[in-house]
Amino acid sequence: MSPLATLFRSSIGRKFLMALSGIVLVAFAIGHLVGNLQIFSHPDKLNGYAEFLHHTGPMLWAVRVVMLTCLGVHVWAATVLTLENKRARGGQAYAAGKSWLRAPFASRYIRLTGYVVLAFVLYHLAHFTLGITDPADFKGAHAYVMQQDYAVMGLPVVAAGTQVDNVYLMVYRGFESVPVSLFYIVAVGLLSLHLLHGIDSLFQTLGLRSQTWAGALRKVVALICLLYFIGNLAIPGAILTGALAPHPAADVRGTAATAQTSPASAQVAQHD
Amino acid sequence: MAADTTPTSSKNISVTLQIWRQAAADQPGKFVEYKATNCNPNMSFLEMLDVVNDDLERRGEDPIAFAHDCREGICGTCSLVIDGKPHGPHEGIASCQTYMRSFEDGAVITVEPYRAKPFPVIKDLITDRSAFDKIQQAGGFISIRTGAAQDANALPIPKQDADLAMDAAACIGCGACVAACKNASAMLFVSAKVSQFALLPQGQPERDTRVLNMVAKMDELGFGNCTNQYECSAACPKLISHDFIGRMNRDYIAATFRAACKDKAAGADGGA
Numbered sequence: 001m002s003p004l005a006t007l008f009r010s011s012i013g014r015k016f017l018m019a020l021s022g023i024v025l026v027a028f029a030i031g032h033l034v035g036n037l038q039i040f041s042h043p044d045k046l047n048g049y050a051e052f053l054h055h056t057g058p059m060l061w062a063v064r065v066v067m068l069t070c071l072g073v074h075v076w077a078a079t080v081l082t083l084e085n086k087r088a089r090g091g092q093a094y095a096a097g098k099s100w101l102r103a104p105f106a107s108r109y110i111r112l113t114g115y116v117v118l119a120f121v122l123y124h125l126a127h128f129t130l131g132i133t134d135p136a137d138f139k140g141a142h143a144y145v146m147q148q149d150y151a152v153m154g155l156p157v158v159a160a161g162t163q164v165d166n167v168y169l170m171v172y173r174g175f176e177s178v179p180v181s182l183f184y185i186v187a188v189g190l191l192s193l194h195l196l197h198g199i200d201s202l203f204q205t206l207g208l209r210s211q212t213w214a215g216a217l218r219k220v221v222a223l224i225c226l227l228y229f230i231g232n233l234a235i236p237g238a239i240l241t242g243a244l245a246p247h248p249a250a251d252v253r254g255t256a257a258t259a260q261t262s263p264a265s266a267q268v269a270q271h272d
Numbered sequence: 273m274a275a276d277t278t279p280t281s282s283k284n285i286s287v288t289l290q291i292w293r294q295a296a297a298d299q300p301g302k303f304v305e306y307k308a309t310n311c312n313p314n315m316s317f318l319e320m321l322d323v324v325n326d327d328l329e330r331r332g333e334d335p336i337a338f339a340h341d342c343r344e345g346i347c348g349t350c351s352l353v354i355d356g357k358p359h360g361p362h363e364g365i366a367s368c369q370t371y372m373r374s375f376e377d378g379a380v381i382t383v384e385p386y387r388a389k390p391f392p393v394i395k396d397l398i399t400d401r402s403a404f405d406k407i408q409q410a411g412g413f414i415s416i417r418t419g420a421a422q423d424a425n426a427l428p429i430p431k432q433d434a435d436l437a438m439d440a441a442a443c444i445g446c447g448a449c450v451a452a453c454k455n456a457s458a459m460l461f462v463s464a465k466v467s468q469f470a471l472l473p474q475g476q477p478e479r480d481t482r483v484l485n486m487v488a489k490m491d492e493l494g495f496g497n498c499t500n501q502y503e504c505s506a507a508c509p510k511l512i513s514h515d516f517i518g519r520m521n522r523d524y525i526a527a528t529f530r531a532a533c534k535d536k537a538a539g540a541d542g543g544a
Contacts, residue, residue: 003532011459011497012487012524081497085455088496090389095290095303096356096382101452103501110499201500204514207522211515 011084012205018077019202021070026199028067029191030224033231036171040238043168043250048150048158050167055157071121078114106197113194120187127174137173142166147249168250172239181236188232192225199224276362278373281313285377289324291336292384294393297400301393303382306336313373317360318343318350320372337396343368345509348444351451352397353384358448358507366446366509386447388456390493401447403493404461408445410489411482412465414474427473437471440464442510452507455496460504462490463520464512470523480527487524 007013038045053060100108123133131138144166150158158164175181199221203209209217238244286309294301306328311320318340325335341349350367354360360370375381383397391399441464449460466483469475475482498517505514 003528006528010487010524011457011491011495012521013528015497015521016525081499085457085496085499088389088456088494089454090387090456092387094353094356094387095292095384096353098454099356101357101503101506103454103503107499107501197500204500204518205521207518207520207525209515209518211513214515 011081014077014081015205017073018081019205021074021077022198022202024066024070025074026195029195030228033228036235037231039168039171039235040244042147043144043166043247044146044148044150046168046171047144047164047166047250048146051146051162051164052150052152052157054165075118078111082111104197104200106193107201110194110197113190116187116190117194120183120191123183127180128170134170134174137170140165142169142251144168144250166250168247171235172246172250175236175239178240181240184236185233189229192229192232195228196221196225276365276369276371276374278362278371281373283313283377284310285313285372285375285379286310287320287372287375287378288380290380290382291397292393293336293396294385295334295395297392297394301396311372313371315372316343316368317352317354317370317372318368337394337398339398340368345369346444348446351386351399351401351446351448353386353451355382358386358451359446359509363506364509364511366444386451388447388450388495390456390458390495391447391450399447401445403495404445404447404458406493407458407462407486407489408465411478411485412469414469414478416474429472433471437468439513440468440471440516443468443508443512444510446509448507448509449504449512450495452503453496453498454501454503455499457498457504458490458493458495459498459517459520460508460512460514462486463516466520466523467516470519479523480530483520483523483527484531487520 007017035049036046038049106113126132127134131140135141142165143163146158146160146162146164148160149156175184200209200218203217286307289306289308290303291306292301293304306324308320308324311323315323318338321336321338328335339349339351341347343350345366345368348366350359352359352367354367354370359365359367361374362370385391385393385397386399386401388399390403391401394400443461443464445461447461450456450458453460466486469482470479500514500517502514505512
């Protein structure tokens with residue numbers, strides 16, 4: 001059997017694919033959060049960042065294809081492995097009930113948290129990438145004029161004066177809705193729980209975990225997951241509680257109605 | 273090594289047993305209640321079953337079938353699930369070395385066979401674990417002309433490696449790992465059998481084919497996949513570490529890629 005066939009057909013091969021796709025997804029999730037935390041800065045930052053990402057051309061699509069492939073592989077491997085596991089256990093359950101001996105809490109619910117995370121990813125894409133759930137505030141609906149250059153690693157990539165999509169406004173409006181914010185908070189909480197077992201587990205699957213540092217690994221993973229949750233909680237949490245006051249430059253409360261009908265008037269309004 | 277540290281006791285106890293009775297593999301089974309009265313607390317769980325069976329035979333009833341052999345925790349034959357835990361309440365103890373002093377007077381104890389598709393019930397509490405033999409036959413050995421025993425120091429092996437190999441070799445192949453795993457995965461067993469040779473020089477020539485063949489056989493026999501919850505090592509009467517699973521994963525992935533790149537001698541299929 002070729003190595004590729006082995007990866008897709010054998011038990012350990014599929015687990016290996018699960019771990020590899022997991023690494024890519026975790027790296028993305030953390031990078032995505034770090035980028036989004038720019039909402040706590042001037043709207044130039046988040047809007048410039050979004051404009052920059054949208055104009056990376058084929059790179060953007062390459063990343064999207066890789067991400068969707070990894071998500072597909074991760075879900076496929078999870079489904080196949082779970083079905084095999086259920087078959088292996090057989091129809092007869094233990095009458096005395098299954099009492100856990102040492103399985104970590106997060107591991108017991110990894111499949112259930114996975115379902116919620118998948119639903120959340122689909123909703124999140126519909127909300128902020130495709131603009132299906134909230135078209136009135138979707139990025140193209142409002143315009144924003146960059147007040148300063150946006151630079152990546154010292155290189156200015158979006159010049160001051162450029163008219164860009166108002167992603168800051170879209171995110172702000174999105175999280176002003178209590179049910180939406182609460183769903184985000186619950187979902188990222190469960191995602192953090194998913195990662196608590198997932199990250200720890202991938203080291204075991206790749207054969208990189210051993211008793212000598214298993215304890216330290218567990219603590220580091222727990223810290224990463226906690227920070228990830230706090231970071232994700234901060235954005236909807238700050239908007240919902242009013243701790244993050246809307247930046248006047250992003251025209252959060254002002255002339256949204258006119259902005260929707262005419263991006264040009266929004267531009268004028270922002271300069272007022 | 274863990275041990276049953278429950279202090280010896282002199283007060284006789286009586287317990288109620290809920291025991292799985294199943295006349296044959298193709299017959300439906302059910303729980304039947306038995307009383308074990310006036311048990312010496314220092315008799316083993318299997319000795320208690322012997323007494324119950326003596327009584328059943330006296331009454332002309334079919335005795336309870338259960339697997340046992342050495343009764344000193346080294347053969348791996350006994351295989352009871354007592355109150356939902358393979359081998360009973362203690363850590364690192366086989367069913368045969370579980371004593372009645374571990375139970376309260378008047379306790380109701382559920383006794384079941386291992387539940388896993390690859391371990392079908394033969395009768396009552398006895399399961400067919402020949403699937404483990406088949407995995408062993410796929411590579412759990414070294415092909416070597418032994419001849420006369422060579423000098424003990426002819427093959428220097430670091431003590432740490434020898435100790436670790438011995439830890440893996442402590443596996444008695446009882447199948448408690450499969451019984452405890454919610455996925456009925458045999459990875460702890462297979463990883464112990466793979467690692468005990470992979471750590472020693474004698475195991476090197478067949479190292480790659482061994483892990484590939486044993487895992488392929490394990491998959492073929494319908495065992496489940498590891499979800500890194502480590503219930504297996506918690507239930508193992510020999511406390512085999514789940515670190516061996518990580519080691520096997522690493523070996524398996526490396527062997528998969530090495531096998532794909534391996535040169536084959538032109539005359540490999542012929543003879544000299």
